[in-house]
Structures are given as C-alpha cells and as structure tokens.
Amino acid sequence: MTASNKVVNILVVGIGGQGVMTASEILSEAAISQGYDVKKTEVAGMSQRGGVVSSHVRFGPRVLSPEIAPGEADILVGFEAAEAMRWCHYLRPEGVAMVNRLNLEPPVVSLGLYPYPADPVGEIRKQGVRLHDFDAGAIARELGDLRLVNTIMMGAIADALPFPAETLKERIVERFRARKPALAETNARAFDLGRAAAH
Amino acid sequence: MNPNLLQPPAAGSRLLMSGNEAVARAVWDAGTRVAAAYPGTPATEILEYLSLYPDLYAEWSVNEKVSLEVAIGASLAGARGFCAMKHVGLNVAADALMTQTLAGVVGGLVIAVADDVGFSSSQNEQDSRYWGRFAHLPVLEPADSQEAYEMTRAAFALSEQYNTPVLLRLTTRVCHVKCLVSVGERQVVRAADQFTKDPGRWVMVPANAKRHVPEMLARDKALAAAVETSPLNRLEAGSNPRLGFVTSGPAYMHVREAFPDAPVLKLGFSHPVPLGLVRQLADQVEALVVVEETEPLMETEIKAAGIAAHGKDILPAAGELPPHILRRGLAALLGQQPVAADVGQRPALEVFPRPPTMCVACPHLGVYYTLSQLRNVNISGDIGCYTLGAGHPWNALDTCISMGASMGIALGLDKGRGPGDENKKVVAVIGDSTFLHMGMQGLLDIAYNRGNVTVLLLDNRAVGMTGGQENPGSGRDIYGQPAPRVDFAKLVEALGIDKERIHMVDPYQLPVLFKTLREETKRPGPSVIITDRPCVLIDHYQKQQPYEVDEAACTGCGNCVEVGCPAIHVTRRDKAIKPSGKEVELAFVKIETAACTGCDLCVQTCAPKAIRHAVPTFPVSIN
Numbered sequence: 001m002t003a004s005n006k007v008v009n010i011l012v013v014g015i016g017g018q019g020v021m022t023a024s025e026i027l028s029e030a031a032i033s034q035g036y037d038v039k040k041t042e043v044a045g046m047s048q049r050g051g052v053v054s055s056h057v058r059f060g061p062r063v064l065s066p067e068i069a070p071g072e073a074d075i076l077v078g079f080e081a082a083e084a085m086r087w088c089h090y091l092r093p094e095g096v097a098m099v100n101r102l103n104l105e106p107p108v109v110s111l112g113l114y115p116y117p118a119d120p121v122g123e124i125r126k127q128g129v130r131l132h133d134f135d136a137g138a139i140a141r142e143l144g145d146l147r148l149v150n151t152i153m154m155g156a157i158a159d160a161l162p163f164p165a166e167t168l169k170e171r172i173v174e175r176f177r178a179r180k181p182a183l184a185e186t187n188a189r190a191f192d193l194g195r196a197a198a199h
Numbered sequence: 200m201n202p203n204l205l206q207p208p209a210a211g212s213r214l215l216m217s218g219n220e221a222v223a224r225a226v227w228d229a230g231t232r233v234a235a236a237y238p239g240t241p242a243t244e245i246l247e248y249l250s251l252y253p254d255l256y257a258e259w260s261v262n263e264k265v266s267l268e269v270a271i272g273a274s275l276a277g278a279r280g281f282c283a284m285k286h287v288g289l290n291v292a293a294d295a296l297m298t299q300t301l302a303g304v305v306g307g308l309v310i311a312v313a314d315d316v317g318f319s320s321s322q323n324e325q326d327s328r329y330w331g332r333f334a335h336l337p338v339l340e341p342a343d344s345q346e347a348y349e350m351t352r353a354a355f356a357l358s359e360q361y362n363t364p365v366l367l368r369l370t371t372r373v374c375h376v377k378c379l380v381s382v383g384e385r386q387v388v389r390a391a392d393q394f395t396k397d398p399g400r401w402v403m404v405p406a407n408a409k410r411h412v413p414e415m416l417a418r419d420k421a422l423a424a425a426v427e428t429s430p431l432n433r434l435e436a437g438s439n440p441r442l443g444f445v446t447s448g449p450a451y452m453h454v455r456e457a458f459p460d461a462p463v464l465k466l467g468f469s470h471p472v473p474l475g476l477v478r479q480l481a482d483q484v485e486a487l488v489v490v491e492e493t494e495p496l497m498e499t500e501i502k503a504a505g506i507a508a509h510g511k512d513i514l515p516a517a518g519e520l521p522p523h524i525l526r527r528g529l530a531a532l533l534g535q536q537p538v539a540a541d542v543g544q545r546p547a548l549e550v551f552p553r554p555p556t557m558c559v560a561c562p563h564l565g566v567y568y569t570l571s572q573l574r575n576v577n578i579s580g581d582i583g584c585y586t587l588g589a590g591h592p593w594n595a596l597d598t599c600i601s602m603g604a605s606m607g608i609a610l611g612l613d614k615g616r617g618p619g620d621e622n623k624k625v626v627a628v629i630g631d632s633t634f635l636h637m638g639m640q641g642l643l644d645i646a647y648n649r650g651n652v653t654v655l656l657l658d659n660r661a662v663g664m665t666g667g668q669e670n671p672g673s674g675r676d677i678y679g680q681p682a683p684r685v686d687f688a689k690l691v692e693a694l695g696i697d698k699e700r701i702h703m704v705d706p707y708q709l710p711v712l713f714k715t716l717r718e719e720t721k722r723p724g725p726s727v728i729i730t731d732r733p734c735v736l737i738d739h740y741q742k743q744q745p746y747e748v749d750e751a752a753c754t755g756c757g758n759c760v761e762v763g764c765p766a767i768h769v770t771r772r773d774k775a776i777k778p779s780g781k782e783v784e785l786a787f788v789k790i791e792t793a794a795c796t797g798c799d800l801c802v803q804t805c806a807p808k809a810i811r812h813a814v815p816t817f818p819v820s821i822n
Contacts, residue, residue: 015553028215028377038215039343041376043319049555049587050765065456066343066376066449069523071544086550093544106553110769111592111760112786114551127545146793 007060008162009068013087014079015104016050019150023077024055026154030171031059034163041066050106054087075160077153080104081120081133088124097129098156098198100136100149132156134197140190148190155194165195205251210384218373221344221380222311223248225351226281227255229307230388233273234258235266237636238665239285240320241374242313246283247668250677259669259677262602262636263288267295267310274308275401277391279355283311286327287601291637293330296364298403300334301411303362306390307355313369316492317519320664322582322601324517326494331366331470335415337422338366338470339431340448341373344380350467352383353431357468361418361425368469370492372449372519423471431467434476442532443484445477445497445508450490450520457522458529472500481506486532488513492520557587559766559791560798562659562732565706566628568762568800569713570595570655576624576720577612581605581638583630584663584734592763596628605629606641610650624720625651631658631672635685639694645725646695653719654727657706658687659734667737691727700726707732709803735796743797747813748789755785759801759810766794767801 010027014020021042028040042055056068073091078084078099088097099121109116117123121133134156140148151172158165169191176184207227208214216224222245226234234257236246250257260266266282273280284292289312296310312330315321331338339354341347347369354365399407426432437443439460446454447469454463464480466473481487489498489510498510514520514528530536557563567588570578573595580586580596581604589596598608609627616623627645629638634656645652662668669675674684688701700722702715712730719726733739755775759767773785790801792813802810 016555025215025377032215032379037379039376039378040215041372043317043371043375049558049584050553051555052553063378064452065522066372066378066452067519067521069521070547082550083553085548089545089547091545105768106551107556107763107765108554108591109551110767112769112772112784113591117550120550123548127548129545 007058007063008075009073010057010075010077010157011068011073011087011090012055012057012077012079013083014053015083016053018053018079019147020053020055020079023079023150023154024057026171026175027057027168028059029175030161030163030168031057033167033171036060037063039063039066052083052086075157077157079149079153082117085117085120085123088127088129091129093128095130096160097124097131098153098160099124099131099133100153101133102135102137102149132198136194136197139193139197143186143190143193145186148187151187151190152194152197155191155196156198158191158195159198204253207252207385208382210382213379213381215377216344216348216380217244217375217377218341218344218347218369219244219375220248221348222283222351222367222369223252224380224382225348226309227252228383228385229352229355230279230386231255231281231355232278232306232390233270234281234283235260235269236283237261237263237266237288238662238668239263239288239313240665241315241371242283242285242288242311242369243665243668244374245311246677257677261671263292264295267292267299270308270310271295271299274304274306276394277305279307279309279388279390281309281311284313285321286312286314286325287321287323288312289327289330290325291602296330296334298408299364300336301408301415302401302403303411303414304358304364305395306388307358308364309351309354309358309367310364311351311367311369313371313374314493316370316372319371322599324493326492326496327366327368328470328496329494331368332496334364335419336364336366336470337361337468338368339467340368340469341467342447342449342451342465343373343376344378346467347373348380348382350431352386361422362414363418363422368448370448376449419471426468426471426473427475429468429473432473432476433465434480435463435465437462440484441486442529443480443487444490445480445487445501446490447497448492450492453520453522453525454490457525466497469497472497474501474504474506477501477504477506481508488529488532490514490520490525493517554590555587556590556765557584557763558735559764559794560735560796560800562706562730562734563588563657564762564764564798565709565712565800566655566657566730567593567595568804569709569716570626570628571761572713573624573626573716573720575622576626577620579605579609579612579625579627581627581629581633582664583633585628585630585657588628592761602633603629603637603641606638606645606652606654609652609654610641610645610648613651614648624653626653626655626716626720628655628657630663631656631660631687632662632670634687635671639690642691642696642725642727643694650725651723652725653716654725655716656687656691656727656729658729658731660739661734661737663734663736667734687729691729696725696727700724702726702728704728704730705732706730707798707800709800743799744812745792745795745797746790746802746810747792747795749809749811750787750789752807752809753787754807754809755787756806757784757786757788758804758806759788760786762800762804764798764801766791
C-alpha cells in the first residue's frame with residue numbers, strides 16, 4: 001500500500017484499559033524489526049480512567065515529528081465504534097479504517113446527557129472512508145478471553161502493513177512467550193482469526 | 200534492597216524508549232548516586248524506571264521541594280544528585296532552587312522539569328523555561344528520547360563545569376514519545392570522599408549569600424559564551440532561504456517535518472539564547488521565525504537584541520506546535536492561501552465527550568455519592584482522582600487550584616463568607632498523598648485558627664491518579680519494601696484536631712458516611728473524617744462476587760446511576776406519572792457483570808432490591 005521510502009502513519013484509538021497502547025507498542029516493535037525508524041506517541045495522562053486514548057505510530061526510513069496530522073493517517077484502528085468515528089477525519093482520503101463494532105457507553109451517555117450515535121460505522125462510511133468493521137469481541141468470546149480483542153485487531157490490520165503479517169504475529173507471540181507463556185498459543189489463534197475476519 | 204532490579208541493557212544497545220526511560224538510563228549512566236521525585240504526569244515514570252537500576256538510591260519524596268533538597272544534599276555530599284518533577288512541582292521546589300543557584304554545586308545537580316504542553320493532565324500550562332531566566336540557570340531542551348538521553352548526561356557535566364544546577368526541560372511530547380535510543384557506557388564518577396564543611400558557601404545568611412551574587416553573574420557571562428559553541432546547538436543549512444527557524448524542544452521535529460528545506464537553528468542548550476548564532480541565521484534568510492512551546496521567551500530576547508523575528512504574532516502561544524499548525528501559521532508569510540481549519544479533507548464528526556471517569560468500585564464513589572446528597576454545602580477540592588467528583592453525576596466539588604489548596608481555600612471560604620453563605624457548611628476533600636504533599640500545613644492552619652471546616656481525608660493508600668505509586672501513607676517505599684506508615688488519625692490529632700472530631704469511616708458504608716458527614720458539618724469548629732479503603736488499582740484491593748440487575752424487579756428509579764459507577768448502564772428510559780401528578784424520569788439499568796467487583800455501593804441505593812449477586816462467566820475486562 002505504501003512505497004518503502006515514505007513514512008507510514010497508523011492511528012490506534014479506543015478507551016483507557018482496552019490495550020491501545022500495548023497494540024501500538026507491538027506495532028512499533030514489529031516495524032523496528034524490519035529496520036524502520038519509529039516514533040510512537042499518545043496522550044494518555046488519564047487514560048486509566050476510561051478516557052479517550054489515541055496512539056500514533058509512525059515508521060519509515062526516518063521519522064521526525066511523532067504526531068500524525070488530521071488527514072494524514074494511512075490506517076485507523078478503532079477498538080470501539082464511536083472512537084473510530086471521533087478520529088476518522090485523521091485518515092487520508094485513500095486511508096483505511098479497521099473498526100471493532102463494539103459500543104462502549106461512557107457515564108455521560110448512561111446519564112442521558114449525550115446520545116450514543118445510532119450507527120457509528122455508517123457515519124464513517126458516509127464520509128467515504130474505506131472501512132472494514134467486524135465484531136472482535138465475538139471472536140474473543142469464542143476464544144474464551146475478552147482481552148484478546150487487542151490481538152484480534154492487530155491480526156485484522158496485518159495485511160494492510162508494508163511488511164509481512166507474520167512479522168507482527170511473531171512479535172505478539174514472542175511478547176507473550178516472554179511474559180505469559182500460557183497465552184502465546186491463544187494469541188496466535190486470535191491473530192489468525194482477526195486476520196481472516198478482515199477479508 | 201530492591202527485588203525487581205533490572206539488568207540494564209549493554210552499552211551500544213538500540214532500544215525503543217520513552218523520553219522518561221531515556222532520562223532514567225542517562226541518570227544511571229552518568230553515575231548518579233541519588234535520585235528523588237514526587238509523582239506527577241508527565242514525569243512520573245522517570246523515578247519508577249530509576250528504582251529498577253542497581254547502585255543508585257531512588258526515593259519517592261513527599262513533595263517536589265523535598266526531592267530537590269535531597270538532590271541538593273547529595274550534591275553537597277559530593278555525589279551526583281537528580282530530581283524530576285512536573286512543571287507545577289517546580290513552583291513548590293522554587294524556594295530551594297532560587298538560593299541553591301547562588302550556592303552552586305559539588306556533585307552535578309540536575310533538575311528535570313516536565314511541562315505539560317497541551318494540558319494532557321494538569322491544571323495549567325506554565326513554561327518552566329522561565330525558571331532558567333529567574334534563577335540564572337542553563338536550560339537544556341531535548342527534542343526526543345535520544346536527545347533526552349544525551350542531554351541528561353551533558354547536563355551533569357555542565358553542572359560541574361559551571362558550578363550550577365541545570366534545568367532539563369522536558370514536555371509531554373518528549374516524556375511519553377517512544378523512539379529508538381542508542382545508550383552508552385556507564386560513567387565512573389569520582390565522588391568526593393566527604394562533605395566539606397564550608398559555612399561561607401553553604402550557610403546562606405545574607406552576608407554569605409550576597410558574596411555569591413558576583414559569581415553567579417560571572418557564570419551568566421560564561422554560559423552566554425558557551426552556548427555559541429556548544430555541540431547541543433547547531434545551525435542546519437537549508438536550500439530555501441525564504442524562512443529561517445530558531446527552535447527548541449520537540450518543536451524542532453515539527454519544524455523539520457513541515458519545512459524540510461529551511462535553514463534551522465536547533466537549540467538544545469537554549470538558555471542563555473546564543474544570539475551570535477541567531478544573527479548568523481538571520482543574515483542568511485529573508486525572515487526569521489522563532490518556534491517555541493509555549494511562551495515567547497527566546498523571541499523576546501532575540502527581539503531585545505535588535506534582531507527582527509516573527510513568533511507569537513503568527514503562531515499560538517498555547518498548546519503544541521505540530522506541523523499542520525506551523526503550516527497554517529506560516530501560510531500568510533509564505534504568500535500562500537490561508538488554510539481554513541486544522542483538519543484534513545474530511546470534517547471532524549461530532550461525538551459525545553468521553554472524559555476520564557472514576558473506576559468501577561472506586562472508594563471515592565461512595566464519598567461523592569454522599570456529598571451529592573448534601574444540601575447547603577461549599578466543597579473545596581484538591582488534586583487527584585477525586586477531582587473527578589466535580590463531574591457528572593456527582594457535581595460535588597466546587598474548587599480545585601493546586602496541590603493541598605483544599606485546606607487553605609476551605610478556611611478562606613469560611614472566614615470570608617458573605618450573608619448568603621451564613622448557613623452553608625464548608626467541606627474540604629483531599630487525598631492521602633496530596634495531604635502529605637502540601638495539605639498538612641493547611642489543616643494545621645485550620646486547627647490553629649479554629650476554622651469551621653469538615654475535612655474529608657480520602658486515604659486510599661496510593662498516589663492514584665499517576666498510577667498508584669507508594670507514599671508515606673501507603674506503608675511501602677519506591678522499591679515496594681515495607682516503610683513506616685503514617686497514622687493519619689494520630690497525625691491529624693497532633694495537628695490540633697479534637698480527638699472526638701476525628702472519625703474513621705468505611706466509604707462503602709453509605710449510611711454511616713452520610714450520618715457522620717451531616718453531624719460534623721452541623722457542628723462548629725474543625726473536624727476530620729478519614730476514609731480508609733484502598734484504591735481499586737493496587738494490590739491491597741480485594742474483588743468480591745459481582746452483581747447483576749434483576750430486570751423484572753428494576754423500577755427505573757435511577758438511584759444507582761447517581762453512584763456514578765462505570766459498570767452501571769442505562770438500558771431504557773421512560774416517563775411515569777406519580778400519584779401526586781408529578782412526572783418523573785425513569786432509567787432502567789443493567790450492570791456490566793464482567794467489570795463489577797462487588798463493592799456493594801449500588802446495592803445500598805436500590806430500594807426495590809433489584810440488584811443481586813451474579814455468577815461471573817468471563818475473565819474480568821473492560822472489553
């Protein structure tokens with residue numbers, strides 16, 4: 001999708017606690033293993049408190065500014081549907097969005113102060129965004145652990161990256177092998193199922 | 200001493216590091232012996248990482264002033280000393296700083312100060328570079344993690360060479376950006392054998408202190424010469440002489456990204472401003488633009504030197520200056536069409552806000568639910584997770600200014616009350632760590648001056664907002680090792696609060712909390728109510744069996760929603776007419792059982808007893 005001399009911009013968005021920062025860290029490590037220069041940034045001072053998290057990953061021969069400007073993201077990874085909607089103007093005209101259909105209502109919606117959009121995915125489509133949406137939570141539930149959403153989303157974007165999908169998968173599996181070996185195999189399966197769901 | 204020690208990666212390694220990680224590694228590599236900090240976003244992780252390194256003493260200090268004093272003491276003892284803080288922390292530490300600059304150093308003394316440019320997690324956006332001017336100190340400004348590593352090491356050398364504390368100015372976009380860093384060899388520093396008694400130098404009575412002023416002014420001159428040739432400053436040639444940029448910190452990366460062909464004076468050692476280098480650049484270009492986050496400090500000094508420059512006339516004086524903001528600001532100067540808005544080809548879609556919330560089962564939920572039920576009360580708040588009590592659904596916090604301010608402000612609200620507030624009660628809310636940081640003195644003032652204030656001291660055994668760090672109230676040190684734990688009830692009594700007016704209350708016992716609070720606010724004089732249940736994010740917290748809603752029994756009264764727990768969701772809204780003819784809003788709910796930890800707060804608010812224990816079916820996760 002991109003020439004190798006260009007900086008690739010990936011914006012990963014979601015809610016504090018969903019694993020957005022871990023996902024972007026793994027993406028960064030995979031890009032480094034391919035010899036790219038990488039910068040990763042997020043505003044997450046209070047992310048642990050259920051706030052908005054947006055993590056910018058940029059990689060290429062040399063990366064200067066760590067920030068992706070509106071209209072310049074190549075890939076938007078949305079861990080939650082309304083968050084994908086909030087950030088979709090960051091995509092390039094030809095950029096692609098991979099969206100988990102999950103809807104997480106914050107307390108301000110529960111309290112009736114704001115509505116949750118009736119069809120966030122539809123709203124994004126209306127903007128002419130190339131989008132693929134699926135229920136990552138359903139796959140995670142089948143595998144028996146909702147925390148796998150993170151890995152499923154990585155699998156889903158793996159074929160849109162300018163390096164082999166296996167590279168990203170290896171990073172995830174290695175990470176688990178080092179920290180929680182019991183989960184390495186499950187994550188490999190979650191990755192494959194995410195990858196299949198994107199086609 | 201530390202069971203979690205890191206095996207530091209070898210010199211020559213290229214590592215993906217945040218600015219905070221890189222600073223920590225550099226502090227260690229610089230052979231520093233003592234490092235201290237009070238947690239504060241975005242600088243918190245520096246000391247967390249340092250606590251993992253061997254052969255170095257790290258501590259959580261009770262506040263930033265103490266952390267600087269500890270670092271000063273280490274320097275006087277002959278070792279390299281370091282402290283880290285967020286921007287507002289330096290306001291607290293400034294008293295020590297303003298005199299230490301006169302006294303100088305023995306071992307290198309470096310103060311890392313992290314400005315929260317863009318307000319990611321702070322109450323203001325002050326520019327800490329002013330302290331460099333105010334205190335006559337060199338200021339170093341790294342642009343990314345690699346530079347953070349190099350400049351931290353350079354800062355120690357500069358400190359010793361020029362006999363001065365050095366300010367390392369970081370910003371959120373340095374602290375929290377990860378990029379590749381090549382790390383070097385750990386330096387063997389020959390520290391002094393002992394503290395050298397020298398009252399003329401270290402006892403800052405007026406007669407001694409004033410003798411140091413000429414030394415400090417001479418140092419200013421030496422530093423002004425040093426910046427012109429420092430390897431931390433460089434003039435980068437560019438093929439397009441239309442615009443030349445003077446820039447520092449992460450703004451440099453944005454300038455390079457937005458204007459790749461422009462000549463740039465990149466300042467790492469940014470105070471004093473190297474006016475000779477600025478002139479050299481000005482002579483090469485048609486127009487000079489100073490790009491600095493946030494205040495126009497360099498710009499003012501450059502203009503004062505008679506060099507024409509643009510700066511805040513075309514660029515924002517608040518927030519970050521990423522490439523698209525720079526391009527927009529400079530469009531007119533380049534004779535381009537102004538860019539309409541800072542958005543791409545597509546408009547930003549309107550989506551509800553998602554402010555940070557309190558956690559599921561947070562002990563503060565019970566406190567704010569109770570406070571929201573009180574009438575005729577002015578609530579003075581403080582800095583921490585509990586500041587979120589100002590938001591929905593509680594709306595139960597009326598002020599928040601600075602660390603520890605809830606105490607003094609409450610006293611002032613009491614003493615300064617007008618006729619309209621005659622029957623109002625004054626309540627102050629403060630967390631354990633904030634109380635120890637700067638709140639104790641305020642409570643002493645309340646006790647001493649007999650204020651009519653009820654203080655809620657929320658002891659959750661952690662610095663919650665920054666990620667649950669230890670503090671003297673948690674009973675553990677930075678290494679997780681047992682440490683003396685402050686007895687808050689005894690401390691408060693020692694400050695002068697009548698023993699009968701000190702109450703330990705479980706914040707999950709809503710009726711007790713409500714009764715205690717109502718009774719204490721009715722009585723004149725000061726009182727303190729201490730809540731004593733731990734933060735749900737630390738390992739003291741024990742999960743209980745989760746709950747679910749019996750939908751057939753839920754009457755839609757909405758009382759449980761007022762608790763503000765993020766595990767409670769409204770599934771359906773309706774309206775009903777009461778027998779009195781009054782229309783009421785109904786909100787039927789469900790509980791996210793996978794997230795619920797069984798704290799029992801919502802159960803206590805449910806009149807029809809529609810909330811019952813559930814059997815968990817899935818591993819607990821927000822997903």
